[in-house]
Amino acid sequence: MNNSVYLYGASGHAKVIIEILKSQGMSVAGLFDDNPAINRLWDYEVRPFVGEAYDAPFIITIGNNRVRCHLAQRIYVAFTTAIHSKSIISPTANIGNGTVVMPGACINADAVIGKHCIVNTNCSIDHECRIEDYAHISPNATLCGNVTVGEGTHIGAGAVILPGITVGNWAVIGAGAVVTKPVASGTIVVGNPARVK
Numbered sequence: 001m002n003n004s005v006y007l008y009g010a011s012g013h014a015k016v017i018i019e020i021l022k023s024q025g026m027s028v029a030g031l032f033d034d035n036p037a038i039n040r041l042w043d044y045e046v047r048p049f050v051g052e053a054y055d056a057p058f059i060i061t062i063g064n065n066r067v068r069c070h071l072a073q074r075i076y077v078a079f080t081t082a083i084h085s086k087s088i089i090s091p092t093a094n095i096g097n098g099t100v101v102m103p104g105a106c107i108n109a110d111a112v113i114g115k116h117c118i119v120n121t122n123c124s125i126d127h128e129c130r131i132e133d134y135a136h137i138s139p140n141a142t143l144c145g146n147v148t149v150g151e152g153t154h155i156g157a158g159a160v161i162l163p164g165i166t167v168g169n170w171a172v173i174g175a176g177a178v179v180t181k182p183v184a185s186g187t188i189v190v191g192n193p194a195r196v197k
């Protein structure tokens with residue numbers, strides 16, 4: 001099936017991805033969810049994933065970074081990106097398969113975004129940032145230049161990461177935090193300036 005994408009995870013996040021696909025002139029090839037109680041999302045039928053041969057690539061439409069990571073390593077399918085037509089992506093930025101980019105997001109020169117990331121509404125990822133796989137940059141977060149975000153890390157809504165800061169793997173930056181120093185892997189920080197919670 002050309003120009004269509006399978007979605008795994010029939011969630012509110014999936015609704016956003018469906019609208020991104022439509023903004024690109026693409027369509028939904030099918031929707032899957034492991035919860036048998038979910039059998040519809042809008043007008044789409046939702047089925048259990050059984051691992052057949054699929055004729056279009058997938059996006060895992062699950063907001064939880066650990067679940068997305070687990071699934072991505074468990075299902076053997078091709079993955080693709082969904083990039084909203086009203087996001088701004090530098091021609092020198094690089095975006096990995098499985099990653100989604102919401103409306104209003106801006107990704108600047110030489111930024112590198114890994115696989116299966118969520119680049120959420122109106123966030124700003126500036127020049128030469130490096131975002132590792134399975135990270136989520138929430139709405140209105142601002143990553144100044146040369147920021148590194150580790151695997152699986154969640155940057156909360158409206159957080160600001162100052163230039164050149166490294167945030168480790170599987171960390172959480174609370175909504176509205178201002179990160180002025182490096183953040184160790186696995187830690188949760190909140191506030192301005194951000195401190196370990």
Ligand SMILES: CC(=O)SCCNC(=O)CCNC(=O)[C@H](O)C(C)(C)COP(=O)(O)OP(=O)(O)OC[C@H]1O[C@@H](n2cnc3c(N)ncnc32)[C@H](O)[C@@H]1OP(=O)(O)O
Binds near residue numbers: 172173176191
């Ligand atoms: C489209 C979308 O929706 S994308 C999703 C975007 N989601 C986000 O941005 C959420 C980011 N998550 C947060 O900010 C969370 O509050 C976390 C992860 C920082 C903390 O979550 P929890 O551990 O559940 O904390 P909890 O809600 O129990 O609060 C514990 C304390 O921390 C405080 N706190 C929680 N979040 C924050 C924050 N962002 N900044 C400052 N203080 C905070 C609470 O007020 C509370 O303080 P108290 O003990 O003095 O009452």
